[in-house]
Amino acid sequence: MTTLLEVKGLYVHYGAVEAVRGIDLTINAGEIVAILGANGAGKSSTLNSIVGLVPPHKGEISFSGGNLFGLPTEIIVRHGITLTPEGRRVFGSLTTEENLLLGSFPLVDPGTYRDQNLQNMYDLFPILAERREQIAGTLSGGQQQMLAIARSLMSSPKLLLLDEPSLGLAPQIVDTIFEQIVDLRNSGITILLVEQNVAMSLQVADRGYIMASGTIVTEGSSDELSSSNIVEQAYLGHE
Amino acid sequence: MDSDLAVFIQQTVNAISLGGTYALLALGLAIIFSIMGMINFAHGELMTITGYTLMYCGLAGLPFYISAPLAMMVAVVSAVLMERIAFRPVRGGSPASMLVTSFAVAIILQTLFQNLISPRSKAVPLPDVFAHSIHFGELSIGINQILSISLTVVILVTLNWFLRKTILGMAMRAAAEDFSVARLMGVKANAVISGAFAISGALAGAAGVLWVAQRASVDPHMGFVPVLKAFIAAILGGLGSLTGAVAGGFALGFIEIYLAAYLPDHIQPFKEALALGLVILVLLFRPNGLIPAATVGREKV
Ligand SMILES: Nc1ncnc2c1ncn2[C@@H]1O[C@H](COP(=O)(O)OP(=O)(O)OP(=O)(O)O)[C@@H](O)[C@H]1O
Ligand SMILES: [Mg+2]
Numbered sequence: 001m002t003t004l005l006e007v008k009g010l011y012v013h014y015g016a017v018e019a020v021r022g023i024d025l026t027i028n029a030g031e032i033v034a035i036l037g038a039n040g041a042g043k044s045s046t047l048n049s050i051v052g053l054v055p056p057h058k059g060e061i062s063f064s065g066g067n068l069f070g071l072p073t074e075i076i077v078r079h080g081i082t083l084t085p086e087g088r089r090v091f092g093s094l095t096t097e098e099n100l101l102l103g104s105f106p107l108v109d110p111g112t113y114r115d116q117n118l119q120n121m122y123d124l125f126p127i128l129a130e131r132r133e134q135i136a137g138t139l140s141g142g143q144q145q146m147l148a149i150a151r152s153l154m155s156s157p158k159l160l161l162l163d164e165p166s167l168g169l170a171p172q173i174v175d176t177i178f179e180q181i182v183d184l185r186n187s188g189i190t191i192l193l194v195e196q197n198v199a200m201s202l203q204v205a206d207r208g209y210i211m212a213s214g215t216i217v218t219e220g221s222s223d224e225l226s227s228s229n230i231v232e233q234a235y236l237g238h239e
Numbered sequence: 240m241d242s243d244l245a246v247f248i249q250q251t252v253n254a255i256s257l258g259g260t261y262a263l264l265a266l267g268l269a270i271i272f273s274i275m276g277m278i279n280f281a282h283g284e285l286m287t288i289t290g291y292t293l294m295y296c297g298l299a300g301l302p303f304y305i306s307a308p309l310a311m312m313v314a315v316v317s318a319v320l321m322e323r324i325a326f327r328p329v330r331g332g333s334p335a336s337m338l339v340t341s342f343a344v345a346i347i348l349q350t351l352f353q354n355l356i357s358p359r360s361k362a363v364p365l366p367d368v369f370a371h372s373i374h375f376g377e378l379s380i381g382i383n384q385i386l387s388i389s390l391t392v393v394i395l396v397t398l399n400w401f402l403r404k405t406i407l408g409m410a411m412r413a414a415a416e417d418f419s420v421a422r423l424m425g426v427k428a429n430a431v432i433s434g435a436f437a438i439s440g441a442l443a444g445a446a447g448v449l450w451v452a453q454r455a456s457v458d459p460h461m462g463f464v465p466v467l468k469a470f471i472a473a474i475l476g477g478l479g480s481l482t483g484a485v486a487g488g489f490a491l492g493f494i495e496i497y498l499a500a501y502l503p504d505h506i507q508p509f510k511e512a513l514a515l516g517l518v519i520l521v522l523l524f525r526p527n528g529l530i531p532a533a534t535v536g537r538e539k540v
Contacts (some may be wrong), residue, residue: 053419073422082423089420091413093533098409105410106425137533155425 001028004159004190005050005081010059012045012214019045021214022059025192027159032181032191034201034222037211038235043194044086046211047161051083052076063159077106082155086163086194088148092137096128099136099147103154113156121150124180142173149180159190166197178204202226210234245377250500256384256449258492259391262485263446264469265476266398267439269484273415273532274435275330277337278470281321281344282443283462288348289314289447290363290457291356297364311444318440319433330432345463352459360458363451387449394445395485398438402481411435415479416533475518477528486529491518 005027012020020042027033035043049056052073061068068076091099100121104114122129125146131139136147145165152160162181166174178200185191195201202208202222210218210231218230225231264282271279289310296306325344329336369386372379402408414421414431422428443462450465451457468491476487494517498510506513521529 051423053423072428073419074425074427077423077425085420085423089417091416091420093416094409094412098412101406102409102413102421102424102426105406151424 001030003027004029004064005192006060006062007046007050008060010046010049010061011057012042012049012054013057014045014054019214020049023209023211023214023216025209025216027190027192029158029190030185030188031207032185032193032205034205034208035192035194035211036196036198036201036208036225036231036234039196041211042214043211044163045214047083047163047192047194048085050076050161051081053083053085074106077155077157080156080158081161082106082152082157082159083161084148084152084163084165086167088141088144090136090139090144090147090151092135094136095132096134096136096139096147097132099151100128100154103151106155114154117154117156121153124153124183125150142169142176145169145173145177146180149177153184153189157189159192160184161192161194163194164196165193166195166200174200198231199226242377246500248378249380250496252380252384252388253500254493254496255489256387256391256492257496258489259388260446260449260465260488261469261472261492262488263391263394263442263449264465265472265484265488266395266481267442267446268466268469268473269476269479269481270411270415270435270439270442272473273479273481274411274418274432275326275337276334277326278341279321279326279439280338280341280466280470281325281348282439282469283464283466284345284348284352285314285318285321285440285443286447286450286462286465287352287457287459288317289444290451290461291352291361293448293451294361294363294457303366307448310448311441314444314447315437315440318436318443322432322436327429327432349459349463356459358459360456363455363457365452365455369452383452387452390445390449394442398442407434471515471518475521475528477531479532480528480530483528483530483532490521490529494518 003026005025007023007025009022009024010020011022023046035046037043045054048054050061050068052071056069059069063079063081066079068079100118101114104117107113127143128147128150131143136144139147149165165177169177174197181191181193182204193201193205202225205222207221208219208225209216212234217234268278268282271277292310292313293306296309321344325340326337329340369383371382373382402412410421410426411431411434413424414426421431446465450461469488472487472491473484475490476483476485494514498514502510
């Protein structure tokens with residue numbers, strides 16, 4: 001098993017607020033790893049600081065052996081790691097296809113792969129092909145989530161960070177999104193998934209970390225985490 | 240053709256020409272605002288720099304078709320340098336500190352023009368053909384105006400093509416909408432901002448060429464009034480909205496020219512106040528402007 005992402009002693013501050021307080025994470029190639037935890041536990045802060053959207057305060061972040069700590073976001077994504085942010089954040093005034101094309105921006109030689117990747121995305125998410133000329137802000141929530149994920153995949157990442165992909169979606173759409181996450185992993189992409197939907201996440205993930213108040217309170221395989229009541233305790237104990 | 244109609248057509252041509260200049264300037268302000276959340280009050284000094292370049296080129300005997308593009312290029316380079324030297328250090332600061340910085344840049348440049356060039360207005364040699372008009376019966380339209388409207392149209396069409404059809408244009412629109420996510424797409428923050436300043440410099444340069452072509456002179460404060468007007472136009476159109484800036488620029492041009500042409504003589508002294516009053520009236524009904532930006536209030540860089 002090769003380690004893809006290694007985070008050690010990571011701290012994230014917003015002024016006086018300590019959102020993440022010294023966490024360690026290891027993600028191996030080919031895994032789906034979940035980070036679970038209640039509102040405000042520091043999950044998004046963790047993902048955002050890994051990709052440099054929020055400057056990490058202290059700690060180590062290495063990806064495929066190279067340092068990411070302190071690099072600007074636009075350089076970090078060129079290493080083959082990307083984030084689908086919480087709340088989707090598609091470019092609402094651009095069309096579906098324009099959103100996707102922008103996703104291929106970090107590629108070293110975008111011209112060669114852009115069309116191929118675009119076709120792959122349309123195969124993976126046929127609804128996006130139907131809506132390619134539509135202004136993204138007018139897509140439904142589920143379609144926007146698919147667009148947000150597809151846009152991330154356009155850069156051919158090795159590691160995809162997904163922040164609450166099921167947020168605010170209807171149950172059938174949530175099922176579809178989780179099925180697609182498994183498909184992505186089967187196609188060779190490693191996934192770090194942040195979720196509120198504990199049951200579904202543990203079904204698809206290999207392992208999980210439970211966060212509360214900026215620290216990791218428990219980690220383990222999905223089976224261990226689902227068969228014990230640690231998860232509920234983590235949620236209840238810190239609310 | 241009766242003469243009332245001729246006057247009306249003539250004033251309309253004037254309005255399109257002046258409105259086009261305001262539109263170019265307002266567009267330059269809007270592009271920077273949409274990406275950085277900053278109003279660049281030193282935008283007018285880019286116009287003035289263009290004017291002085293035209294003056295020196297004219298004195299050196301360069302033909303206008305060379306000096307005009309050269310002056311625009313000088314404006315582009317000045318805009319990029321302005322960002323690099325003055326605005327980059329305060330990027331991410333409060334809107335107030337960026338605003339004050341842009342005022343400071345404007346005043347420093349004006350002082351330099353006064354002391355290094357001349358505090359007084361200087362003549363800019365223009366080709367004779369600019370003073371000619373084309374006559375259609377009673378109607379006479381200046382070559383100047385025809386060139387001005389044509390240049391405005393060419394620039395607006397080119398910019399629209401760039402923003403809609405090229406990947407860099409898409410990246411700029413994306414950065415204007417959500418800067419963080421644009422960076423997540425690998426769009427380089429510095430490159431987008433430099434690019435935005437380069438475009439705004441080209442627009443200010445074009446506006447500067449048109450402004451000087453109407454007046455044949457340049458002075459250290461030349462840029463102040465038109466940029467103030469462009470700022471009003473940008474707000475009228477919807478601050479940060481590019482289509483809005485163009486609409487606002489033309490609207491303001493029409494308001495000013497028609498008021499100047501049709502207000503009775505004894506009300507003429509109040510025409511500026513009336514024009515602003517009309518702008519305020521529009522904003523009372525459409526507080527976010529004629530064509531609001533898609534992302535009013537979204538966080539910027
Ligand atoms: N931009 C910010 N400025 C100040 N405090 C912030 C900011 N973003 C997050 N926080 C605070 O940091 C803490 C962790 O927030 P974070 O968004 O990382 O939690 P989360 O686990 O993702 O929660 P959720 O499940 O609601 O998305 C919270 O206390 C939050 O209020
Ligand atoms: Mg979150």
